[in-house]
Amino acid sequence: MARMKFLCDAERCIECNACVTACKNEHEVPWGVNRRRVVTINDGKPGERSISVACMHCSDAPCMAVCPVDCFYQSAEGVVLHNKDLCIGCGYCFYACPFGAPQFPQVGNFGSRGKMDKCTFCAGGPEEANSDTEFKKYGRNRLAEGKLPLCAEMCATKALLAGDGDQVANIYRERVVGRGFGSGAWGWGKAYPGSGS
Amino acid sequence: MNMRTIRFFSLAILLGLLAGCQERESENPFLKEKGVYSGKPDETLNDDTREQLRRRMNIQRGGSI
Numbered sequence: 001m002a003r004m005k006f007l008c009d010a011e012r013c014i015e016c017n018a019c020v021t022a023c024k025n026e027h028e029v030p031w032g033v034n035r036r037r038v039v040t041i042n043d044g045k046p047g048e049r050s051i052s053v054a055c056m057h058c059s060d061a062p063c064m065a066v067c068p069v070d071c072f073y074q075s076a077e078g079v080v081l082h083n084k085d086l087c088i089g090c091g092y093c094f095y096a097c098p099f100g101a102p103q104f105p106q107v108g109n110f111g112s113r114g115k116m117d118k119c120t121f122c123a124g125g126p127e128e129a130n131s132d133t134e135f136k137k138y139g140r141n142r143l144a145e146g147k148l149p150l151c152a153e154m155c156a157t158k159a160l161l162a163g164d165g166d167q168v169a170n171i172y173r174e175r176v177v178g179r180g181f182g183s184g185a186w187g188w189g190k191a192y193p194g195s196g197s
Numbered sequence: 198m199n200m201r202t203i204r205f206f207s208l209a210i211l212l213g214l215l216a217g218c219q220e221r222e223s224e225n226p227f228l229k230e231k232g233v234y235s236g237k238p239d240e241t242l243n244d245d246t247r248e249q250l251r252r253r254m255n256i257q258r259g260g261s262i
Contacts, residue, residue, distance in 0.1 A: 073234040076241050083236035126237040143242060146249030152257060163254035171258050 003059065003078025004121055005165035005192060006152070007172055008052045010183035012159035015040055015050035019151035019160055026150045027139025033103040035119040036151055049183065052151070052160050054119035055080065055101035056191035063093035063102060079121040084137050089113040098190050121162070122149040165192070
């Protein structure tokens with residue numbers, strides 16, 4: 001199996017924000033933290049496009065490179081995950097991430113940052129799969145249940161694709177060939193250099 | 198309070214503080230190699246689950262262009 005990848009087809013995204021809601025609900029993400037969000041460019045103007053953005057699980061992840069405590073690791077499927085027991089909430093990963101994926105919950109009354117939280121590709125964390133501890137720290141582990149990320153699986157227009165990188169690329173290629181144009185698979189060049197975008 | 202009592206209590210406080218510095222008192226590793234993840238290893242998916250994920254991917258193909 002190739003590595004796991006996300007792709008948002010900007011030609012199909014209708015900015016319904018269902019992916020954002022599904023993610024928050026599935027993982028019981030706390031207030032102030034959004035693992036996924038929808039970004040709209042040229043809002044209200046000709047050429048308006050919306051893109052659903054979260055951690056892209058980059059092949060050469062900048063967050064991993066800058067983390068001073070090395071709390072990141074990549075799973076066998078290429079999913080970039082982190083260990084909240086090691087995270088010190090320094091925020092370096094947030095500055096390094098080109099997608100603004102890392103999020104920090106406010107833990108005190110004076111704006112102090114808590115442990116980093118980000119999209120896990122619904123793959124949980126280093127705790128025992130589908131355990132209570134894993135759910136509380138990282139959210140649900142759908143991959144261990146044989147399910148793909150909920151944001152993509154419930155996308156009404158199938159704009160958001162998630163899964164085996166080769167299969168994702170094939171689906172998108174078929175679409176581009178069918179309609180005669182593409183929107184450039186936003187973010188792919190940055191997240192997966194060398195895979196073609 | 199004489200000098201001897203003060204010294205005794207100072208030593209007791211110092212020992213108490215040093216006891217808190219022991220590695221087993223902290224969840225985080227003290228010695229680490231740069232660029233190497235030193236946390237708990239994650240479980241890997243088995244082949245059946247991978248196959249299930251591959252099949253499930255086709256559901257996302259759905260719809261027309």
